[in-house]
Amino acid sequence: MATPLEKARKDPDSMKARILKVARRVFGEYGYHGATTRMIAEEAGIDISTLYYHWGEKSDLYQGVVQDVFDDLRHKLQEVERVIHGRPFADRMEIAIDLTTEYLFENPEISNLVLLRYFGKTRDESILDIYVPDFISDIAYSMGLCKNKKAVPKGVSLQILAMMNSIHNFISGEGFFRSMLTMEREEYVSRVKETLKFILIPAFNT
């Protein structure tokens, strides 16, 4: 029970965890400035000061959300790695894309938060700490693109980023893209998988 975040995760029914869960979604949808503490409190069905009691400043809650989300993503990717380990390369890519995509479609706020964090600045200087996604090196190693997890070539890191972001884009942009192309959810999901395989597999299939 070291960090407050761990505490919140241990007991998912605790008020602190409930707030975190709502905050993930609201911050993901509206971004840091677009989300207000009142919105989060209201959706959680509590008073705003209860939120402040548990989490302190808005930026602290946001930090908690970001760390929580990145942790979840890292764990999921490790799980995917275990599933595909040892299989032939072509299968690995296909399965990895399927599993990752499905997971993110179920937890779209992850993609939202990751992308908003990459692309949007914050007026509040304090929220800077560039959180180097350590899962990049995991993926690079797992795909056989580097021998040493500690020293991933820069070019490879960029390839991984391109890959991950392509996925996030389709998850996070679902609302926009789907209504643009007038698709049902189911069709969208399956076409997104298809498109990702179309784009990503040939590139890495040396």
Added chain:
Amino acid sequence: MATPLEKARKDPDSMKARILKVARRVFGEYGYHGATTRMIAEEAGIDISTLYYHWGEKSDLYQGVVQDVFDDLRHKLQEVERVIHGRPFADRMEIAIDLTTEYLFENPEISNLVLLRYFGKTRDESILDIYVPDFISDIAYSMGLCKNKKAVPKGVSLQILAMMNSIHNFISGEGFFRSMLTMEREEYVSRVKETLKFILIPAFNT
């Protein structure tokens, strides 16, 4: 001199155009809620009420910015199309990636705004009007992926989106990715081009 936006573009030294230019950058950096009318006015060196005099509500200014940015992007893509027209396919992709990437690196607020618009909601309901990027069909046609501009298959649209967004991601995420990988700007730009070609060319090079 029909729309106010056209007026602003006709005379780029006009106050209205100056405000628009600053607003593009500020909205792009901080998003709709992260940007304040005061920030924009201050950066433009004018009083806040001058801004309101020319543009009315904040959301009107934002609408103007979005339209301006999408127009610029469409024009640039048409220009690129003219350059690559008639060349062999492999060359076309390479040149298109180079030109588009360079242009966006010079005008990063375009990528910022496009992505923020795709991925971020706004508390203000009024800003909804989903602006179907008509350049998608232009690109599809230009790449020979469809015969009829009016009827682009959905799968093709998704492929184009994946392609465009990959580019935008690297432009918009420059601050984050570059400091994550500790690169100078020049190296980043050239590696991004390389990575985009690595990912995109094999997929479409049937």
Added chain:
DNA sequence: ATGCTCCTCCATCATTTGATGGAAAGCCCC
């Protein structure tokens, strides 16, 4: 010069939003 239009700024307002203090309510241990 007068009057007119257009533009800019200062002062100000109303609302939103981040944040807190203190009272009440629950809860546990004795």
Added chain:
DNA sequence: GGGGCTTTCCATCAAATGATGGAGGAGCAT
């Protein structure tokens, strides 16, 4: 039951933010 601890909510504050009214000024035609 009572003391003490935690948790929740109501009332409220201060600052930030979107927005406006009106005074003044520049330019220009008459």
